[in-house]
Amino acid sequence: xxxxxxxxxxxxxxxxxxxxxxxxxxxxxxxxxxxxxxxxxxxxxxxxxxxxxxxxxxxxxxxxxxxxxxxxxxxxxxxxxxxxxxxxxxxxxxxxxxxxxxxxxxx
Amino acid sequence: xxxxxxxxxxxxxxxxxxxxxxxxxxxxxxxxxxxxxxxxxxxxxxxxxxxxxxxxxxxxxxxxxxxxxxxxxxxxxxxxxxxxxxxxxxxxxxxxxxxxxxxxxxxxxxxxxxxxxxxxxxxxxxxxxxxxxxxxxxxxxxxxxxxxxxxxxxxxxxxxxxxxxxxxxxxxxxxxxxxxxxxxxxxxxxxxxxxxxxxxxxxxxxxxxxxxxxxxxxxxxxxxxxxxxxxxxxxxxxxxxxxxxxxxxxxxxxxxxxxxxxxxxxxxxxxxxxxxxxxxxxxxxxxxxxxxxxxxxxxxxxxxxxxxxxxxxxxxxxxxxxxxxxxxxxxxxxxxxxxxxxxxxxxxxxxxxxxxxxxxxxxx
Numbered sequence: 001x002x003x004x005x006x007x008x009x010x011x012x013x014x015x016x017x018x019x020x021x022x023x024x025x026x027x028x029x030x031x032x033x034x035x036x037x038x039x040x041x042x043x044x045x046x047x048x049x050x051x052x053x054x055x056x057x058x059x060x061x062x063x064x065x066x067x068x069x070x071x072x073x074x075x076x077x078x079x080x081x082x083x084x085x086x087x088x089x090x091x092x093x094x095x096x097x098x099x100x101x102x103x104x105x106x107x
Numbered sequence: 108x109x110x111x112x113x114x115x116x117x118x119x120x121x122x123x124x125x126x127x128x129x130x131x132x133x134x135x136x137x138x139x140x141x142x143x144x145x146x147x148x149x150x151x152x153x154x155x156x157x158x159x160x161x162x163x164x165x166x167x168x169x170x171x172x173x174x175x176x177x178x179x180x181x182x183x184x185x186x187x188x189x190x191x192x193x194x195x196x197x198x199x200x201x202x203x204x205x206x207x208x209x210x211x212x213x214x215x216x217x218x219x220x221x222x223x224x225x226x227x228x229x230x231x232x233x234x235x236x237x238x239x240x241x242x243x244x245x246x247x248x249x250x251x252x253x254x255x256x257x258x259x260x261x262x263x264x265x266x267x268x269x270x271x272x273x274x275x276x277x278x279x280x281x282x283x284x285x286x287x288x289x290x291x292x293x294x295x296x297x298x299x300x301x302x303x304x305x306x307x308x309x310x311x312x313x314x315x316x317x318x319x320x321x322x323x324x325x326x327x328x329x330x331x332x333x334x335x336x337x338x339x340x341x342x343x344x345x346x347x348x349x350x351x352x353x354x355x356x357x358x359x360x361x362x363x364x365x366x367x368x369x370x371x372x373x374x375x376x377x378x379x380x381x382x383x384x385x386x387x388x389x390x391x392x393x394x395x396x397x398x399x400x401x402x403x404x405x406x407x408x409x410x411x412x413x414x415x416x417x418x419x420x421x422x423x424x425x426x427x428x429x430x431x432x433x434x435x436x437x438x439x440x441x442x443x444x445x446x447x448x449x450x451x452x453x454x455x456x457x458x459x460x461x462x463x464x465x466x467x468x469x470x471x
Contacts, residue, residue, distance in 0.1 A: 025426060035425035037310070038331030038347035 024055060034094070046071065050085055060086055110140035110189055111409065112216075115196030115389075116152035116161065121338055122392035122431075125196040126152035126159035131398035131405040133158035135418070139409075142188060148446040154438040163188060166450040170200040174207045181211075187451075190216050192412050194368075194390075194405070199274045201226055201388045217412045219367040221318070221388055228363060229386040231273060231302055241362055243355060244382035246374070247305040254290050260303045261286050269304040272297040277339065279306065307384070309376040312349075313341060314356050315391050317404050320366030324357055325411075326404055326420040328397035333428065344393060345428040346400075352381055359386065368394075368408060396429035 025033045029045040043051070049070060050063055058066065060082075068078035111132060115123030129141045129152065143153060143161030146169055152159045165184045168176045177200075184190070193216055195204045204211075205220050228237050231248075238245035249260035261268045261280065270289035271277040274297060278289035286303075293301050316327030329352055330344035356371055370391040373381040394404060401421035410417045446452045 033426055036347060036349045038312070038333075038345045038425070039310070040345075 024051060026052070046081070047085065050082070108138070108140050108189075109136070109413070110142055110191050112142040112144050112190050112193045113161070113196055114144045114146075114167075114194075114200060116143050116145055116159075116164070117147065117150040118159075118392070119151060120336070121340060123150075123196060124390045124392045124394055126155065127392055127395035127398075128194055128196055128390055128405045129161060130158040130395045131403050132409060134398055135403060135406040136409070142184075142190060144184075144193075145446075148443050151436060153446070153452065154436040154442065156436070160454070163453045164446070164451065166446070170197070170203050174203040177203050178207055178210055181207075181214075181216075184451075185214060190214075192216065192409065193218050194408065195220075196389050198387055198389060219320075219408055219412060221320075221363065221366050221369075225363040225365055226388055229359075229388070231271060231385065232300070234383070234386065237362075238383055241358055243358070244380055246307045246382055246384050249303050250300050251303060252300040254287060257290055257301065257303055258283055258286060264303060264305045267306045269302075269306060271302040271304060273300065273302070304384075307374050307376055307382060309374045309382075311335065311339075311341070312347065312352055312373045312375060312381060313344065313391060313393070314352070314371040314373075315394050315397060315404060316356065316360065316369055316371070317407055318360045318363070318365030318367060318369060320364060322361040322364045324360050326402060326407055327353075327356055328402050328404075328423045329353070329356070330393070330396075330428075334430070341391075341393060343428065343430040344396065346423045346425050348422075348425045355381055355383070359383070368404065393429060393431075397423055400424070400427050 023034055023036045025035055026048060027033070029048040030043055031040065032043055032048065032051060033040040046067070050067065053063060053066055054060070063082045064075065064078040067073060067082055068075055073081070113125040113128055115125035117123045118126050125143070132139055132141065141161045143150070143164030144167045145153065145164050146167065148166070152161065153164055165188070167180045170177070181190070193204065193211065195201055195218070201220065202223075204218055205223050205226060208218055208220060211218060227233060232250050235245055235248045247264055249264070251257040251260055257270070261283070267279055267281040268286070269277050270280055270286060270293060272293040276293050276297060278285075278292065280286040280289045290301060311332040312329060313332060314327050314329045317325040319325050329347050329349065330341070331347050332341035332343070333345050334341070334343035336342050352373065355373070359371060360369070367388070368390040370387040370389070371383065372385040372387070373383055375381045390405060397404065398406070400423055402423050403418075403420070407417055407420060442452070
């Protein structure tokens with residue numbers, strides 16, 4: 001399961017910009033700080049892995065494959081987990097819906 | 108010895124900025140003589156044991172009595188105390204000091220203050236109009252002078268609403284009954300008119316900065332409020348670096364050609380740009396936080412007044428944060444008694460050679 005959880009228990013502030021390399025600062029694999037919004041999140045190592053991939057410029061459509069090979073998941077589980085992860089990012093406005101649509105491969 | 112007079116020295120439930128400004132100044136100028144101009148003998152910095160404690164303090168009349176009474180009291184203080192600079196730290200006194208600036212200059216006292224027009228344009232009453240001109244979002248706000256109009260406007264905006272005083276105090280009202288109570292509370296203390304404002308839920312961002320009076324920004328530090336008190340005051344904050352927010356700050360300061368310290372307060376609702384809901388014409392109570400991370404704005408202000416070559420201000424790094432920590436100060440009722448009965452309190456903390464102990468003054 002790759003879910004983001006606000007660490008300070010407050011309602012998340014959403015932001016318009018897409019995730020950019022300079023905006024996220026990782027503290028190990030379980031904590032990330034957004035330097036623009038000032039919000040921080042307790043995350044799972046899997047989330048950290050996916051966020052780092054996005055930071056490195058990986059397309060969202062390629063994430064299931066990367067997740068599958070990294071964690072030896074079935075294709076269905078990887079796709080499901082990535083879908084939930086992207087939904088979370090979109091809800092938190094860490095990823096714009098436009099980018100999500102434009103980079104998702106047709107199934 | 109250079110001396111700076113400060114106001115707003117109480118760091119209580121709703122902390123005032125003066126003590127933080129004093130502490131910031133002493134980080135760079137440890138031997139600076141700091142004079143407290145106080146409204147109450149129980150202003151907490153008078154009893155502190157750190158850099159926020161003034162070397163001397165004098166009671167002054169409340170700002171509401173007007174500039175002349177303030178000047179008269181300052182003239183009395185000047186008979187005993189040299190004042191080179193005044194940094195007013197409370198919203199309600201800025202207007203008086205703007206009025207008094209020419210008179211103060213003739214007495215050798217310098218300030219860095221906004222123009223009267225700029226002060227007025229950012230007032231709570233005028234802020235919606237100012238934001239509309241600059242195309243900056245702001246919560247819907249109405250200015251009302253009586254309770255029945257207040258009820259109408261609250262109905263139009265939709266409950267819950269905030270009822271705010273012209274300078275201080277805000278109460279959340281979820282019903283006409285609470286609206287009425289809030290109105291009475293504020294009017295009885297601060298007078299009218301009051302403001303009724305839509306409730307906006309989101310993350311709050313605060314910016315402390317210094318304007319050069321020509322439309323430029325000398326320096327600033329932006330934070331997200333991490334913890335808020337029941338009154339909405341930031342009790343913890345974390346530095347952010349948001350280009351959109353920085354751009355808004357520059358636009359506001361340029362439009363006002365703001366001179367001196369300021370605090371801008373924004374709220375950000377999901378999916379919308381930042382909305383400006385307040386601009387305060389002074390340093391905020393958390394100003395000593397950036398001072399501790401090489402963005403000492405009070406020092407930069409003083410360097411400007413002294414015409415010194417300024418120390419470079421560092422851009423605060425996102426992720427640096429502060430948490431306010433309340434402590435108990437020990438004092439003696441004798442300290443309070445002396446201040447109440449004489450209207451002044453002179454300390455010799457080893458910083459000043461020319462400040463005679465109060466006892467010797469009383470004996471003569």
